[in-house]
Amino acid sequence: MQSPVRFSSCRGVTFEINNPHANPFAVTERSISKRLWPFASNSKVFPSFSVQRSTSRASSHFCDLDLDDDEENDEALQSLQEEDNNNDVEKQQEQEKPFAKPAVPPAAAPKKSDMRLSVILLDQGLFTVYKRLFTVSLILNIIALVVAATGHFPYARKNAALFSIANILALILCRSELFLRLVFYLAVKILGRSWVPLFIKTATTSLLQSVGGIHSGCGISSIAWLLYALILTLKQRDNTSPEIIAVSSAILGFLCISSLAAFPLVRHLHHNVFERLHRFSGWFALALVWAFVILRISYDPTTKSYRNEVGKALVHSQEFWMTVAITVLIVAPWLTVRRVPVRVTSASGHASIIKFEGGIKAGILGRISPHPLSEWHAFGIISDDKKEHMMLAGAVGDFTKSLVANPPTHLWVRQVHFAGLPYLTNMYDRVLLVATGSGICVFLSFLLQPCKAEVCVLWVTKGVEQNFGKEIKEMMSGHSKEKVIVHDTAVLGRPNVSEMSVNAANNFGAQVVIVTSNPQGSRDVVNACKANGIAAFGPIWDS
Incomplete structure (x- = not known):
């Protein structure tokens, strides 16, 4: 088992893989049926199959909220996962005592740089x-x-x-956010019709993502x-x-x-x-x-x-007009930079909610910065497209940790928001949205405001209200069981997210699956869906 690593993508979106805290072992269908997600009467934890341990870790594209740092439990899990590959009997015995001390020390972790490079070079193939x-x-x-x-x-x-x-x-x-926003809009407007063949839509999604x-x-x-x-x-x-x-x-x-x-x-x-x-x-x-x-x-x-x-x-001169175009494309977004008031709250020390004025369409992302010329950070936007919008930031880096420790009253923003992969949800008729951790933020808008596509949201996370707050919990509550599936690992243990995604997509009749997770988790879900004939897309390192 590889050692956890943390890194961030070129567009400011942070990925982190942490060691698990929740019980990582298999949970039977019977046990799931008795322990539903406690705060949603209409939503459900997916019960149609046995939930097994995942080879991918539940985490988020934007930050990770696996919150335990218990080294003893981490080492036990590492040892047990190595033994699982060799002896099914020993695996069952260890399931009965999940946190026993490992008899054999875990293998030495590979260097972080090697792991990062392998993720980059092998990202989704x-x-x-x-x-x-x-x-x-x-x-x-x-x-x-x-x-x-x-x-x-x-x-x-x-x-x-x-x-x-x-x-x-x-x-x-x-890389022009203005130009790509227009391209994404035209793609949805032109191709977002039921009679357009699915292969054209998926080919366009692949192209725009890449x-x-x-x-x-x-x-x-x-x-x-x-x-x-x-x-x-x-x-x-x-x-x-x-x-x-x-x-x-x-x-x-x-x-x-x-x-x-x-x-x-x-x-x-x-x-x-x-x-x-x-x-x-x-x-x-x-x-x-x-x-x-x-x-x-x-x-x-x-x-x-x-x-x-x-x-x-x-x-x-052709050179002159090309240089004019380059200058306009580079300068225009910077002309929209503003320092705006924000309200920052935190339900725990592991994530913060940043609120801004003004509604935003579903599937849109934004950038914020404490110092506009030094660093910018991209986050998914949660909004009902009315009076305000918000961002959910996991405390995984210096900037996001400072939002929790010292909540600012103002931040710099680019008023031109950009369209990402989630925006293309509107191109399809039925879409399964899979999120782990705070990756849910970019999908919540599809639950809060009308959109063209019928969506089903599958969220694998831990301690919803404790880590994300009552407001996020209420946004997820009150939806039909066909609309929202939540798996709380604090209650149900760590699932096989890939298997859950495939089953949920088949049951919902999804044309496409869009996932936001850590690079390994996204790759696992995408590959599992494609192996079962389901089109799937997840964030790539340079998306």
């Missing part, structure tokens, strides 16, 4: 849509670059810098094109100026810094470093791109001097 999009965008650029270098693509050879800027525009579009692959592929390609342009420029120094060469070299340097900071392992081991380097390197590179465009257009190689009047030449 080796040939995911994300990795395919990355490969395709990179290969297409390499082919064009090779053809240009061999003299068979004279336009690209003459305008290599233009191709670099075009790749920068493409990668910015794939556009980060294009972002990464175009990022590397922009460096390759700029390096090629710089080599050609150095070969023809008589036709350019030292200033243009210097600016081009500086742009190349900042792009390399930004790309290296985004290397998967760096992002997860040093997320704040990544965020700052990636952001500020990009901004410096953009400023230098403007300098490059103006210098290049105004330079006259025949007189070896700069022209004073370049307005007309700029208007007719």
